[in-house]
Amino acid sequence: MSDAIWQRLERHRAATRDRPILSLFDDPARFDAFSAEAGDMLLDFSKTAIDREALALLLELAEARGVAARRDAMFRGEKINTSENRAVLHTALRAGEDAEPLIVDGRDVRPAVADTLRRMERFAVGVRSCEITAPGGQPFTDVVNIGIGGSDLGPVMATAALAPYHDGPRAHFVSNVDGAHVADTLKALDPRSTLIVIASKTFTTIETMTNAATALNWLRAAVGEDAAGHLAAVSSALDRTAEMGIDPDRVFGFADWVGGRYSVWGPVGLPVMLAVGPENFRAFLSGGRAMDDHFRTAPPSRNLPILLGLVGLWHRNICGYPTRAVLPYDQRLARLPAYLQQLDMESNGKRVTRDGAPLSRATGPVVWGEPGTNGQHAFYQLLHQGTDIVPAEFLIAAQGHEPQLKHHHDLLKANCLAQSEALMTGRSFDQAMELAARLGFEGDERHAQAAQRTFPGNRPSVTIAYPKLTPFTLGQIIALYEHRVFVEGTIWGINSFDQWGVELGKELANALLPMVRGAPVTGKDGSTAGLLKRLASR
Numbered sequence: 176m177s178d179a180i181w182q183r184l185e186r187h188r189a190a191t192r193d194r195p196i197l198s199l200f201d202d203p204a205r206f207d208a209f210s211a212e213a214g215d216m217l218l219d220f221s222k223t224a225i226d227r228e229a230l231a232l233l234l235e236l237a238e239a240r241g242v243a244a245r246r247d248a249m250f251r252g253e254k255i256n257t258s259e260n261r262a263v264l265h266t267a268l269r270a271g272e273d274a275e276p277l278i279v280d281g282r283d284v285r286p287a288v289a290d291t292l293r294r295m296e297r298f299a300v301g302v303r304s305c306e307i308t309a310p311g312g313q314p315f316t317d318v319v320n321i322g323i324g325g326s327d328l329g330p331v332m333a334t335a336a337l338a339p340y341h342d343g344p345r346a347h348f349v350s351n352v353d354g355a356h357v358a359d360t361l362k363a364l365d366p367r368s369t370l371i372v373i374a375s376k377t378f379t380t381i382e383t384m385t386n387a388a389t390a391l392n393w394l395r396a397a398v399g400e401d402a403a404g405h406l407a408a409v410s411s412a413l414d415r416t417a418e419m420g421i422d423p424d425r426v427f428g429f430a431d432w433v434g435g436r437y438s439v440w441g442p443v444g445l446p447v448m449l450a451v452g453p454e455n456f457r458a459f460l461s462g463g464r465a466m467d468d469h470f471r472t473a474p475p476s477r478n479l480p481i482l483l484g485l486v487g488l489w490h491r492n493i494c495g496y497p498t499r500a501v502l503p504y505d506q507r508l509a510r511l512p513a514y515l516q517q518l519d520m521e522s523n524g525k526r527v528t529r530d531g532a533p534l535s536r537a538t539g540p541v542v543w544g545e546p547g548t549n550g551q552h553a554f555y556q557l558l559h560q561g562t563d564i565v566p567a568e569f570l571i572a573a574q575g576h577e578p579q580l581k582h583h584h585d586l587l588k589a590n591c592l593a594q595s596e597a598l599m600t601g602r603s604f605d606q607a608m609e610l611a612a613r614l615g616f617e618g619d620e621r622h623a624q625a626a627q628r629t630f631p632g633n634r635p636s637v638t639i640a641y642p643k644l645t646p647f648t649l650g651q652i653i654a655l656y657e658h659r660v661f662v663e664g665t666i667w668g669i670n671s672f673d674q675w676g677v678e679l680g681k682e683l684a685n686a687l688l689p690m691v692r693g694a695p696v697t698g699k700d701g702s703t704a705g706l707l708k709r710l711a712s713r
């Protein structure tokens with residue numbers, strides 16, 4: 176049945192391909208009909224080629240592919256991560272005290288979630304108020320989070336996003352196994368007043384364990400046996416944290432039903448809580464919860480995650496665009512594109528269905544981006560005049576955090592709106608010819624100049640608008656994107672919650688390490704063997 180809907184969508188696209196998006200605004204109700212709200216957050220997708228017929232078909236597709244039923248199964252705690260036989264319940268981390276019972280494997284998960292949150296809060300309050308100090312008595316002025324992937328990108332992104340609320344110790348993040356990262360970070364810090372948070376769900380990830388060992392040596396060199404008093408851990412592997420000598424009171428765990436890239440809402444968010452305080456962290460959770468409620472209850476045609484997912488599908492499968500750009504006009508969301516790369520590409524970069532059958536349709540696009548206006552002076556040239564079409568996703572606040580700099584924010588808004596307008600309307604060759612004439616060009620030169628100053632337009636974008644980047648808003652944004660990934664993955668029929676694609680490289684790196692260290696090179700292709708030789712330490 177869904178095949179027939181895909182085909183109708185494809186036929187509709189073929190019949191309307193040359194119609195300018197701008198012409199759709201002949202319908203004066205288009206903005207209202209092709210935008211939707213969740214609380215005070217607006218999603219405008221009117222600047223896409225989706226018309227009423229396409230939208231109806233896309234909504235039909237979502238229904239036929241069982242988006243609502245699978246969403247409800249996820250929220251109920253069913254084991255929808257089938258390849259790992261796990262529930263998917265990051266939403267439980269933000270469900271709040273009044274949530275309904277959530278039973279996984281016969282046990283209500285809410286008490287453990289609430290207990291961990293309270294323990295995190297006690298620890299964060301203690302550190303922030305200097306009641307908890309280093310063993311030498313110094314307050315913790317700096318926190319270094321050591322983690323990678325989901326144990327890094329969320330806290331990095333959220334700490335930067337919430338800078339106006341940051342009144343706790345300074346936050347630093349070490350992720351890369353490149354010794355440069357840990358060395359550059361630690362060299363600016365005083366070990367006697369530094370708290371190291373080792374964040375790893377498994378506590379086996381080689382990058383994190385290597386960086387943690389280096390940090391521990393750095394602590395030991397300065398404070399000797401007191402080093403363990405400078406450590407906390409975010410992990411489910413209590414045996415391994417104990418081996419490192421970390422006080423169990425300072426270990427914050429989470430269950431296997433929270434995927435790494437969905438984990439910022441729980442203990443992985445500890446550095447964020449240390450930075451902005453428990454109250455702001457709870458506001459962040461409330462924002463996520465508000466988006467959950469919206470996703471569960473709003474009708475599909477007004478449901479932001481469903482609509483954003485359908486827009487993504489339209490662009491990826493029906494229009495064939497291979498990438499999408501996330502362009503926050505919000506400097507504090509500078510790390511959002513990197514965060515969404517993991518969320519989206521690790522979740523939906525899959526080539527087989529949940530049953531292991533090869534897919535006949537494209538899945539997750541390449542996600543990339545940078546904040547505006549910086550991107551305008553870098554890669555927007557390609558967005559406007561390149562040979563590929565890149566659907567853009569703009570994010571913009573009505574208000575900044577610097578009332579004294581309102582003129583900056585006005586410029587930011589004007590630029591954001593100008594870009595989506597320019598992408599859609601473009602500039603015709605005739606208009607460019609007029610411009611070239613005004614500039615004094617004549618004959619062939621005028622023609623050549625006009626061709627180069629022509630913007631084809633008709634390039635789609637969506638805009639997510641919100642009042643201000645508060646902790647609550649950040650929670651809404653992250654949950655919106657999480658559920659969008661879920662909607663797309665469900666329609667594609669893939670498991671968005673495993674990540675087998677990261678395994679092979681890890682295995683090969685382990686096998687290569689002895690050869691990097693000088694063991695004879697065996698069983699390697701010519702290129703790898705050649706590079707090993709070239710990279711041998713001289």
Ligand SMILES: O=P(O)(O)OC[C@H]1O[C@](O)(CO)[C@@H](O)[C@@H]1O
Binds near residue numbers: 324326677
């Ligand atoms: O928290 P851990 O167990 O160290 O894992 C870190 C990251 O590694 C991955 O498993 C694979 O890159 C991610 O999914 C995860 O976020």
